Amino acid sequence: METIETNQPSSSAVLTPATAPKRGRRSAAAVLGERCIEGLIRLCGISAIVFVFAIFFFVFREGAPILFGGGTGGHGVTEPGAAKPSFDLAKFLFTKTWYPTSLNTPRYGIGALIIGTFSVTLLAMVIAVPFGLGAAVFLSEFCGKKVRETLKITIELLAAIPSVVWGFIGLTVMNVVIQKVFKVQVGLNVLNAAILLALMSVPIIVSIGEDALKAVPDSYREAGIAMGCTRWQLVWRVLLPAAKNGLLAAVLLGVGRAVGETMAVLMATGHSVNIPHSIFDSVRTLTATIAAELGETAEGSDHYRVLFLIGILLFTITFIVNLLADFAVKGIRKK
Amino acid sequence: MTTDTLTPSSAAAGVDYGITTRDLNLWYAKFQALKGITVNIQKGIITSLIGPSGCGKTTLLRCFNRVNERYGYVTTKGEIKLLGKNIYDEDVSLIELRKSVGMVFQRPNPLPLSVYENVVFGLRIHDDKGLKKSDRDDAVEKALTEVGLWNDLKDRLDEKAITLQLEQQQKLCIARLLPLKPEIILMDEPCSALDVSGTRAIEELMFALKGRYTIVIVTHNMAQARRSSDECIFMLMGELVEHSRTTDLFITPKNRKTAEYIEGRYG
Numbered sequence: 001m002e003t004i005e006t007n008q009p010s011s012s013a014v015l016t017p018a019t020a021p022k023r024g025r026r027s028a029a030a031v032l033g034e035r036c037i038e039g040l041i042r043l044c045g046i047s048a049i050v051f052v053f054a055i056f057f058f059v060f061r062e063g064a065p066i067l068f069g070g071g072t073g074g075h076g077v078t079e080p081g082a083a084k085p086s087f088d089l090a091k092f093l094f095t096k097t098w099y100p101t102s103l104n105t106p107r108y109g110i111g112a113l114i115i116g117t118f119s120v121t122l123l124a125m126v127i128a129v130p131f132g133l134g135a136a137v138f139l140s141e142f143c144g145k146k147v148r149e150t151l152k153i154t155i156e157l158l159a160a161i162p163s164v165v166w167g168f169i170g171l172t173v174m175n176v177v178i179q180k181v182f183k184v185q186v187g188l189n190v191l192n193a194a195i196l197l198a199l200m201s202v203p204i205i206v207s208i209g210e211d212a213l214k215a216v217p218d219s220y221r222e223a224g225i226a227m228g229c230t231r232w233q234l235v236w237r238v239l240l241p242a243a244k245n246g247l248l249a250a251v252l253l254g255v256g257r258a259v260g261e262t263m264a265v266l267m268a269t270g271h272s273v274n275i276p277h278s279i280f281d282s283v284r285t286l287t288a289t290i291a292a293e294l295g296e297t298a299e300g301s302d303h304y305r306v307l308f309l310i311g312i313l314l315f316t317i318t319f320i321v322n323l324l325a326d327f328a329v330k331g332i333r334k335k
Numbered sequence: 336m337t338t339d340t341l342t343p344s345s346a347a348a349g350v351d352y353g354i355t356t357r358d359l360n361l362w363y364a365k366f367q368a369l370k371g372i373t374v375n376i377q378k379g380i381i382t383s384l385i386g387p388s389g390c391g392k393t394t395l396l397r398c399f400n401r402v403n404e405r406y407g408y409v410t411t412k413g414e415i416k417l418l419g420k421n422i423y424d425e426d427v428s429l430i431e432l433r434k435s436v437g438m439v440f441q442r443p444n445p446l447p448l449s450v451y452e453n454v455v456f457g458l459r460i461h462d463d464k465g466l467k468k469s470d471r472d473d474a475v476e477k478a479l480t481e482v483g484l485w486n487d488l489k490d491r492l493d494e495k496a497i498t499l500q501l502e503q504q505q506k507l508c509i510a511r512l513l514p515l516k517p518e519i520i521l522m523d524e525p526c527s528a529l530d531v532s533g534t535r536a537i538e539e540l541m542f543a544l545k546g547r548y549t550i551v552i553v554t555h556n557m558a559q560a561r562r563s564s565d566e567c568i569f570m571l572m573g574e575l576v577e578h579s580r581t582t583d584l585f586i587t588p589k590n591r592k593t594a595e596y597i598e599g600r601y602g
Contacts, residue, residue: 219444226402226440227511228433233460242447 063308116283132205170268212246353549359413383564437512443504502533
């Protein structure tokens, strides 16, 4: 208050000496307040790391005992002799018998689930990559401004549809369509889930792919056009090679989305443990297994721990996929 | 102003023209960038376009291969004849036009491919069907030799073109035009990103190419126009002010504005 009173009537010449000695000092409260805010912002910044590690730690803590302690038989395991022989990781990964609730000999082989997840993801990508990259090329190179804005909003809308709604569509609409079109008995199968996953990953592929194409310097386009490229040649021979890292990242992030998706695949795959021989076979995925079974298991039982182990596996897969995507993007900057 | 006053006196003696324009007007949306340009550019020589920033020299250059039109808001009226053919006729194929009119840009812009692929790029997009690998190899050797890169790069053909030095990149950008055997080469300030020795190298290359190709070069650098071009066109505010032999234009400019510009009074 004092400074204001002295400053107001004075000219700038007086103002400087009047305020100068005060400059260095600020009230303790102000300093403390700023420290607090700074600390808070820092906390927000590192919170993501903290959360990731916390989640990983939690999942690992729940799943790991079975890896190291074998089937020690937590409180959940009531049957003597059940899964007593030490837990075999290779058996877990590569056998296809998933009988977690068997009274005498529960078997935890997730081979079929892994194949289920990958078959659905693979087929989803076969559908989504051409569509997604095609849409990205169209958006960034071929369409007018108005069409682009409209399309981008629509595609974002596609990304905003909750996965359970997708599952609902798979269960009711796609199911019937597939039965009719392909004359098969069961419409809940790899194809059904793959189409849903494709539709769910297309928005990611489109938006990241479009960014990658937009990032191609205009001088490359001018070079191509001045050489007499047709539009298609420009895309194929200039833009795709120039943007290949970004496009690869777009595809990988789409894969990550598809691998991790749960609800839609739970509803649309048919949810039967099975190694598919055609795209019309029902399968079950890793994610859907966790979602469907975790609520039914006793905490600490082998079954419970195995489900967490599947969680660790999923975590690892998506981590690797994201890491690869990150490397792909970094590749662009290096060049 | 009639055509006669705008073209060098040598024009009278039945010279071949590479590029002739008649009453060429161009608008970027509402802004008129070229106003009634009528000019005859002689075949097989180097013609430079000079003038202060925004005078329309680059715009004029970019009309000659119609690369201006990639922006939707450009309107062009008038006539441009390249080797006797109006390039604004309906039956003109832009692809063929750009095949016979090469362009070199301000910043070297080799494509993100290997050196080899950059040179054969034109062949690949235009007439790759009948070509054998040996034909392509020959084309690469010939083009790179012509621009003086063969000795430096013959063992590095698989390297990425963007890793070369700027001067080499710019030479490569010229080399990639040659396999298509263009009639005309347009250069948009090709040396502005290069140092002194790079500039000299490109200018020497221009001299070497002159005669077989009609070269039009836009430059900000008056000294460069003076030492490297045969004829010179001075433009101002979208209009063509003076076109004459370079020596005449720099020693005895006819127009007061030209004189003031080359003296450095403005620009």
